[in-house]
Amino acid sequence: MSDAARLKEDAARAALAHVEGGMRLGLGSGSTSEAFVRVLAEQVREGLEIVGVPTSERTARLCRETGVPLTTLDETPELDLAIDGTDEVDPALRLIKGGGGALLREKIVAAASARMIVIADASKQVETLGAFPLPIEVNGFGLVATYLAIERAAGLLGLSGGLTLRKTGEEPFFTDGGHLIIDASFGRIPDPEALSAALYAVPGVVEHGLFLGLATSVVLASDTGIRVLER
Numbered sequence: 001m002s003d004a005a006r007l008k009e010d011a012a013r014a015a016l017a018h019v020e021g022g023m024r025l026g027l028g029s030g031s032t033s034e035a036f037v038r039v040l041a042e043q044v045r046e047g048l049e050i051v052g053v054p055t056s057e058r059t060a061r062l063c064r065e066t067g068v069p070l071t072t073l074d075e076t077p078e079l080d081l082a083i084d085g086t087d088e089v090d091p092a093l094r095l096i097k098g099g100g101g102a103l104l105r106e107k108i109v110a111a112a113s114a115r116m117i118v119i120a121d122a123s124k125q126v127e128t129l130g131a132f133p134l135p136i137e138v139n140g141f142g143l144v145a146t147y148l149a150i151e152r153a154a155g156l157l158g159l160s161g162g163l164t165l166r167k168t169g170e171e172p173f174f175t176d177g178g179h180l181i182i183d184a185s186f187g188r189i190p191d192p193e194a195l196s197a198a199l200y201a202v203p204g205v206v207e208h209g210l211f212l213g214l215a216t217s218v219v220l221a222s223d224t225g226i227r228v229l230e231r
């Protein structure tokens with residue numbers, strides 16, 4: 001196992017300590033969340049009874065392969081705990097997520113959960129969000145108008161930078177919801193709340209990767225051990 005994979009598994013195992021029998025779990029997406037699904041599956045095989053709502057088709061597939069019982073958010077609209085990875089986390093536990101394109105379902109699931117534990121290796125910790133390009137999920141209709149509106153909205157906050165349509169090879173990347181992703185390289189985002197509100201005001205924006213006020217704790221794994229940040 002690579003060092004990076006080992007740290008992801010360390011964080012996943014530390015989060016597992018917060019899972020109790022009978023819990024309704026939100027299951028995140030991305031490589032760290034997949035490490036969590038695998039360690040959760042071990043416990044399920046040992047008799048732990050939980051149900052999970054997956055935040056992507058990929059996580060759903062992994063759960064089916066490893067035997068983690070699934071439900072849907074329609075069947076189980078209130079969850080006890082969401083466990084998910086992140087692309088960045090700042091000292092106020094604000095996040096940038098969506099590097100894998102799962103931000104919309106991840107945010108719906110996090111908002112439906114009483115608590116959200118974020119798992120990551122310590123390299124994801126930053127002083128100010130924004131080195132990681134902010135994923136913005138948009139409707140395909142009127143894409144150029146949406147680009148321009150995002151540029152204008154960000155510009156009013158003094159933010160500028162490249163907006164790039166995410167692609168898989170030569171083709172646009174489509175999310176599980178059938179939308180597109182614009183990755184916005186704004187650089188430092190000093191006021192994530194203001195940017196969030198400005199982006200929500202753009203009609204073509206479906207969701208964005210700023211997760212504000214959702215994470216209740218963050219488990220960070222490094223070579224020196226596990227550190228937990230609480231809100």
Ligand SMILES: O=C[C@H](O)[C@H](O)[C@H](O)COP(=O)(O)O
Nearest residue numbers: 030031032098099100101102
């Ligand atoms: O859309 C993807 C998710 O927000 C992931 O949780 C995030 O990109 C972190 O992924 P990873 O654990 O692979 O670094």
